[in-house]
Amino acid sequence: MNIPPINIAAILPAVVLSIAGVAIMVAEPFVDRAKKSILGWCALAGVIVAMLALFTMADNRGQWYSNLWIVDDYSIFFHVIFLLIAAVTILTSIDFLAREQINHGEFYALLLFATAGMLMMSGSNELMMVFIALEVMSIATYVLAGFRRTDLKSNESALKYFLLGSFSSAFFLYGVALVFGATGSTNLIGISEAMRSSDIQITLVYLAAAMMLISLCFKVAVAPFHIWVPDVYEGAPTPITGFMSVGPKAAGFAVFLRVFMTAFPAIQDRWISIIWMVAALTMVLGNVIAVSQTNIKRMLAYSSIAHAGYVAVAFASGSRRGISAALFYLLAYSVTNLGAFAIVTILSRSEDKLTNISDYAGLASKRPGLAALLTLFLLSLAGVPGTAGFAGKFFIFRSSVESGLVWLTVIGVVTTVVSFYYYLYIIVQMYMRDPKEEFGDLRLAGSLKLALVIAAVGTLYLGILPTRILDWSTVAALNALR
Amino acid sequence: MMDALITNHILTIVTFTPAIGALLILFFKRDHVRSIRAFALVITVLTFIFSLHLIAHFNSNTADYQFSVNIPWIPSFGISYQMGVDGISVFLILLTTLLTPLSILASYSITGRAKEYFIFMLLLETGVLGVFVSLDLFLFYVFWEVMLIPMYFLIGVWGGERRIYAAMKFVLYTMIGSVLMLVAIIALYFLHGKAMGTYTFSYPQILSAISSGRLLLTPSTELYLFLAFFLAFAIKVPLFPFHTWLPDAHVEAPTAGSVMLAGVLLKMGTYGMLRFSLPLFPNVSHLFAPLITFFAVVGIIYGALVAMVQPDMKKLVAYSSVSHMGFIVLGIFSFTTQGMEGAIFQMLNHGVSTGALFLIVGVIYERRHTRLINEFGGLANKMPVYAAFFMIVTLSSIGLPGLNGFVGEFLILLGTFGANKTRAVVAAIGVILSAVYMLWMYQRVIWGDINNEKNAHLSDLFGREKAMLIPLIIMIFWMGVYSGNFLRPMDASVARLLGQTGKHDVQYALKP
Numbered sequence: 005m006n007i008p009p010i011n012i013a014a015i016l017p018a019v020v021l022s023i024a025g026v027a028i029m030v031a032e033p034f035v036d037r038a039k040k041s042i043l044g045w046c047a048l049a050g051v052i053v054a055m056l057a058l059f060t061m062a063d064n065r066g067q068w069y070s071n072l073w074i075v076d077d078y079s080i081f082f083h084v085i086f087l088l089i090a091a092v093t094i095l096t097s098i099d100f101l102a103r104e105q106i107n108h109g110e111f112y113a114l115l116l117f118a119t120a121g122m123l124m125m126s127g128s129n130e131l132m133m134v135f136i137a138l139e140v141m142s143i144a145t146y147v148l149a150g151f152r153r154t155d156l157k158s159n160e161s162a163l164k165y166f167l168l169g170s171f172s173s174a175f176f177l178y179g180v181a182l183v184f185g186a187t188g189s190t191n192l193i194g195i196s197e198a199m200r201s202s203d204i205q206i207t208l209v210y211l212a213a214a215m216m217l218i219s220l221c222f223k224v225a226v227a228p229f230h231i232w233v234p235d236v237y238e239g240a241p242t243p244i245t246g247f248m249s250v251g252p253k254a255a256g257f258a259v260f261l262r263v264f265m266t267a268f269p270a271i272q273d274r275w276i277s278i279i280w281m282v283a284a285l286t287m288v289l290g291n292v293i294a295v296s297q298t299n300i301k302r303m304l305a306y307s308s309i310a311h312a313g314y315v316a317v318a319f320a321s322g323s324r325r326g327i328s329a330a331l332f333y334l335l336a337y338s339v340t341n342l343g344a345f346a347i348v349t350i351l352s353r354s355e356d357k358l359t360n361i362s363d364y365a366g367l368a369s370k371r372p373g374l375a376a377l378l379t380l381f382l383l384s385l386a387g388v389p390g391t392a393g394f395a396g397k398f399f400i401f402r403s404s405v406e407s408g409l410v411w412l413t414v415i416g417v418v419t420t421v422v423s424f425y426y427y428l429y430i431i432v433q434m435y436m437r438d439p440k441e442e443f444g445d446l447r448l449a450g451s452l453k454l455a456l457v458i459a460a461v462g463t464l465y466l467g468i469l470p471t472r473i474l475d476w477s478t479v480a481a482l483n484a485l486r
Numbered sequence: 487m488m489d490a491l492i493t494n495h496i497l498t499i500v501t502f503t504p505a506i507g508a509l510l511i512l513f514f515k516r517d518h519v520r521s522i523r524a525f526a527l528v529i530t531v532l533t534f535i536f537s538l539h540l541i542a543h544f545n546s547n548t549a550d551y552q553f554s555v556n557i558p559w560i561p562s563f564g565i566s567y568q569m570g571v572d573g574i575s576v577f578l579i580l581l582t583t584l585l586t587p588l589s590i591l592a593s594y595s596i597t598g599r600a601k602e603y604f605i606f607m608l609l610l611e612t613g614v615l616g617v618f619v620s621l622d623l624f625l626f627y628v629f630w631e632v633m634l635i636p637m638y639f640l641i642g643v644w645g646g647e648r649r650i651y652a653a654m655k656f657v658l659y660t661m662i663g664s665v666l667m668l669v670a671i672i673a674l675y676f677l678h679g680k681a682m683g684t685y686t687f688s689y690p691q692i693l694s695a696i697s698s699g700r701l702l703l704t705p706s707t708e709l710y711l712f713l714a715f716f717l718a719f720a721i722k723v724p725l726f727p728f729h730t731w732l733p734d735a736h737v738e739a740p741t742a743g744s745v746m747l748a749g750v751l752l753k754m755g756t757y758g759m760l761r762f763s764l765p766l767f768p769n770v771s772h773l774f775a776p777l778i779t780f781f782a783v784v785g786i787i788y789g790a791l792v793a794m795v796q797p798d799m800k801k802l803v804a805y806s807s808v809s810h811m812g813f814i815v816l817g818i819f820s821f822t823t824q825g826m827e828g829a830i831f832q833m834l835n836h837g838v839s840t841g842a843l844f845l846i847v848g849v850i851y852e853r854r855h856t857r858l859i860n861e862f863g864g865l866a867n868k869m870p871v872y873a874a875f876f877m878i879v880t881l882s883s884i885g886l887p888g889l890n891g892f893v894g895e896f897l898i899l900l901g902t903f904g905a906n907k908t909r910a911v912v913a914a915i916g917v918i919l920s921a922v923y924m925l926w927m928y929q930r931v932i933w934g935d936i937n938n939e940k941n942a943h944l945s946d947l948f949g950r951e952k953a954m955l956i957p958l959i960i961m962i963f964w965m966g967v968y969s970g971n972f973l974r975p976m977d978a979s980v981a982r983l984l985g986q987t988g989k990h991d992v993q994y995a996l997k998p
Contacts (some may be wrong), residue, residue, distance in 0.1 A: 160953035389628035405672045436642045436650050471560045
């Protein structure tokens with residue numbers, strides 16, 4: 005038996021996060037109750053070390069561990085997104101946990117495990133590996149959603165997410181089994197090679213692809229598999245809502261794009277029309293239902309559904325530029341949305357007392373800085389030029405027009421106008437209504453300020469000087485197409 | 487050396503001076519309203535002075551873009567920071583830089599959240615200037631959209647009672663048109679790229695490919711692209727029947743917001759038609775000209791009739807804008823030199839006259855906090871200087887010979903008459919109607935005895951108010967008498983534009 009060479013360097017970031025997570029779990033009982041925030045900073049240190057480890061990983065390009073694991077620009081690009089998401093989420097959580105008196109170290113450990121799962125998803129070259137990574141991420145996130153365990157809504161959130169999430173995981177596993185039956189391989193490249201021969205049962209492959217499609221649509225929360233999103237997002241602790249709206253979503257897309265572009269290019273014309281419909285439906289439903297929301301977390305939940313729709317537009321273009329636009333958009337959206345959720349976290353006060361949009365009335369005259377930042381993030385989500393959101397949408401629509409999807413593009417831009425309505429509505433509350441309260445009890449910890457600065461700088465940088473990241477995402481996109 | 491340096495960067499300097507000013511205002515203390523205001527004024531006056539460089543060094547003999555800059559921005563997408571001005575845009579830039587300091591002068595009653603207010607005013611100026619100078623379609627779109635946000639805040643925060651509704655309506659209406667234009671811009675980019683091999687958003691490059699016939703658009707493609715562009719511009723103008731956002735926005739906006747909105751923002755629509763719709767899609771433009779001029783004429787008459795019955799002065803002026811903007815569209819789609827030059831000239835006129843009218847309405851609104859015509863009467867007794875200024879502006883607006891309005895309307899009607907006699911005749915009725923509603927309003931507000939106690943103690947114009955009106959009064963006379971100064975620089979660019987649209991039927995050798 006041939007044991008493949010072990011190359012720790014190729015998986016170093018995930019290893020670092022796992023070790024940091026375990027270390028936090030072990031250290032947790034020994035840390036004084038009042039000083040649990042230290043664990044948060046430790047977790048952040050872990051993420052930063054993982055970022056540094058990325059350089060080592062980048063030097064080890066190629067396939068490792070019997071082709072289970074692949075290091076290429078695509079996986080590195082997603083590693084950057086996920087580690088950034090983890091860092092900002094930790095920064096947002098440190099003060100939040102203290103405020104809510106749920107300051108347990110396990111929170112950070114789970115967050116690191118979830119992130120490690122996401123990292124593994126982006127580098128998987130093999131369906132079983134994808135499944136394991138998916139479960140590592142999902143299980144940690146289920147627990148995080150219910151982390152406010154005395155709160156009924158948080159429990160509801162966790163339970164719903166768990167039940168539906170495991171159901172969709174089962175779909176994925178079923179798909180893997182079928183594809184293995186049809187092609188005799190679970191390796192992505194192996195599958196695509198097997199499909200070139202004529203003696204495979206193509207119906208079985210269709211069925212398998214459909215199963216995986218359903219499961220992944222659930223994970224990235226696109227219509228018609230989006231129903232779980234608002235309840236789960238509303239009940240989860242706010243920093244975790246922010247995390248879920250970007251992390252698992254981007255990780256889901258990382259797998260979605262890689263699996264379908266690498267393993268199933270032979271039947272592309274079949275699944276791409278489904279993605280087309282999914283994209284159109286998601287953009288319309290997400291944006292239209294968001295208009296009628298009064299709770300900001302639910303509104304941002306629908307908005308996150310809509311944004312998944314835009315990524316699906318890029319996916320539906322099925323080209324290198326489309327994938328590159330999708331990658332760019334995921335980064336741009338993650339940065340912006342994390343910023344928005346950081347502010348929602350600050351404003352929601354303990355036990356989510358103030359999460360109605362009308363609670364934001366008059367914020368601008370009391371806390372102009374916070375209002376201005378939220379405005380920046382909302383404008384970016386809406387896609388106003390000069391912000392990351394516009395650059396992302398522009399690249400997506402450019403790729404979809406190039407692929408001849410003019411009608412899908414038109415649906416996309418028109419629903420964008422709808423989204424202007426609900427994003428601007430929050431701005432209306434902040435700037436154009438009289439304040440109902442003083443906002444004197446707001447806590448703005450240093451960690452939150454840092455999170456906001458990262459998000460704001462990222463939003464503007466990607467909006468004004470997108471060239472560098474865009475060129476990189478174009479290189480990364482090439483890896484997914486082979 | 488120094489001169490060359492300025493000439494090379496003058497457009498960047500002019501466009502971004504206000505934005506830098508806005509950035510600097512961030513460092514002022516919130517309650518230092520006076521210094522913020524003074525600073526904003528200095529910045530906008532400075533911008534105006536910089537912009538004078540454009541006209542001082544403008545070469546009237548060439549149709550080429552002058553003071554050009556072209557720096558790669560997102561090279562992998564063929565997006566560059568490309569700017570330039572020609573005879574069509576140069577005066578619109580000056581109009582913008584002239585009206586902004588006057589709007590700042592009109593904003594002295596703003597005391598609540600003044601810091602944000604002046605930041606938004608300055609950002610608005612940068613956005614509008616950017617629209618007029620951009621030669622890269624992507625850059626153009628960026629400015630076109632970005633400028634919505636400050637205007638949205640100006641209406642929504644400092645506006646009247648129904649300000650939120652008006653602000654939202656303004657943004658959503660404009661957005662729906664412009665997002666489709668974005669799709670068209672991207673499509674044009676690919677059509678050009680596939681035909682020519684170079685993918686670029688550079689407008690001159692795309693245009694020369696189309697004009698020289700190297701890039702052939704199929705009729706249906708041209709139609710869709712034209713419609714997408716035209717919808718964006720028609721909503722902005724606003725051309726009847728897309729005008730419904732305008733009265734709301736105008737009535738609710740603060741005085742300075744109305745001045746900027748009527749003075750320059752609406753011009754972005756007609757500018758877009760001239761700059762993009764006609765030369766890029768000449769065939770469809772000709773095809774649709776009858777329909778568009780029909781709507782323009784309907785707008786002229788409809789706007790005038792609705793203006794006539796308005797009890798609110800600001801709403802009256804707003805509807806008069808619908809009517810006047812109809813004239814401009816009519817002139818553009820006459821495809822004659824007179825019509826187009828008249829249209830550009832009328833864009834400037836409308837900016838000056840309507841801007842002045844909104845300032846004038848603002849003056850008494852600040853004193854009485856009402857704009858209802860029947861609240862006033864006999865103001866000439868108490869405010870003689872005001873009455874005189876008001877008279878001049880009114881006459882300019884209805885097109886009295888010797889004042890600016892006449893020249894524009896005359897040229898437009900002349901050009902239209904050559905192209906379509908019925909349209910010209912019906913539009914001329916609009917001129918008469920404008921005299922009716924303007925003079926009637928003037929009569930009710932200014933003449934007669936003071937029969938409302940509240941008007942008995944009104945003070946005449948202050949120094950600041952004179953300062954904001956006098957420049958416009960000077961412009962009204964200057965443009966009316968020395969029209970050639972303004973028309974001459976347009977000649978070369980309009981001639982080229984006509985060349986690109988493929989019709990040169992100049993019937994008359996008439997030219998003031």
